[in-house]
Amino acid sequence: MPHSTNGAPASWPGPASTTESAAAAGAEPAAAGTELEEQAEAVTSAGAAPVTDRATHPIASGVAGPRPRHRRGGDHPKASAASRRHPGRGGWTPWIYLAPALLVIAALLVYPIYQLGLISFLEYTQAQVSGGEPTTFQGLGNYRTLFADSQFWQVLLATVTFAASCVLATLAVGCALAVLLTRVRALPRLALMLAALGAWATPAITGSTVWVFLFDPDYGPVNRLLGLGDFSWTYGRYSAFALVLLEVVWCSFPFVMVTVYAGIKAIPSEVLEAASLDGASQWRIWRSVTAPMLRPILVVVTIQSIIWDFKVFTQIYVMTNGGGIAGQNLVLNVYAYQKAFASSQYSLGSAIGVVMLLILLAVTLVYLRLLRRQGEEL
Secondary structure, eight states, X not given: OOBOTTSSBTTOOOOTTHHHHHHHHHHHHHHHHHHHXXXXXXXXXXXXXXXXXXXXXXXXXXXXXXXXXXXXXGGOHHHHHHHHHOTTHHHHHHHHHHXXXXXXXXXXXXXXXXXXXXXXXXXXXXXXXXXXXXXXXXXXXXXXXXXXXXXXXXXXXXXXXXXXXXXXXXXXXXXXXXXXXXXXXXXXXXXXXXXXXXXXXXXXHHHHHHXXXXXXXXXXXXXXXXXXXXXXXXXXXXXXXXXXXXXXXHHHHHHHHHHXXXXXXXXXXXXXXXXXXXXXXXXXXXXXXXXHHTHHHHHHHHHHHHHHHHTOOXXXXXXXXXXXXXXXXXXXXXXXXXXXXXXXXXXHHHHHHHHHHHHHHHHHHHHHHHHHHXXXXX
């Protein structure tokens, strides 16, 4: 049976007015075109540009009225009604979920920092603690006393130098061992991971005591193996700092190693294979391929290492017996402890703590700003 163009049979009985409707539909575009020409002549005679776009003109395109515009997601009537019924749902819901964590942070971090800053502006010694004298407001007096002390600047320089050396050594050892983990077989990799995690899990005071024994001038095995006799590592200033640096790197590199190793495993193997096929050395692959792709991870481990190594306390206090001979191995944390608890100058010790906090914030912000200027995504 012959079919029409719309898929219905040609002999399908239709309404009596089908012919008239088709004729009217064919006449409407002609009438619309005539009306458009009349409007164009009227507009041209008025001095304006004629309308010639039949696709956008409602009459020329055969549409009785303006085309409906597409609504955006926020213009949907149901979404608008829901937002009017619940005006604060989208803005307050995340804060409700974050409230428990924010309360814990406020209790454990914000309030102690507030107390630290408050005491740094007061005269707060043993006399005020025991109630023998009233607490008085000193303003910036404690900071002026601190900055006028030449020992403070010596300790600050030693702290910055020691922390920078620890950070660089920790990153170098951690990244090198992370690359090594990707080169060895499963059994050596497991042994290295367990040894590193063991060092990471060791408490700082325990690790410091063990390292002091290993380098003891009388009973330590290191001096015997190196043939140094009764050489004392903690007597000289630089040898004591070197010994503490080794212990800090030993207990800090596992964090860098595990984090960087996880980042390397996330890099597509095709990228590293392509660089190797192009003849690049292992150092070239690390410097030009691996390190740029690990930049966000390296930012995290660098900032963490700066914070940890800048506020080292236990290793210095245990291994150098409270800061070394005549305070030659003092760092800011041990210096603040001596001022606050050994000398009972709690306000001065609080001022040192505030200075350390500001230095760490400044270093972190400057480091992040430099990375953003280089166009790195953090």
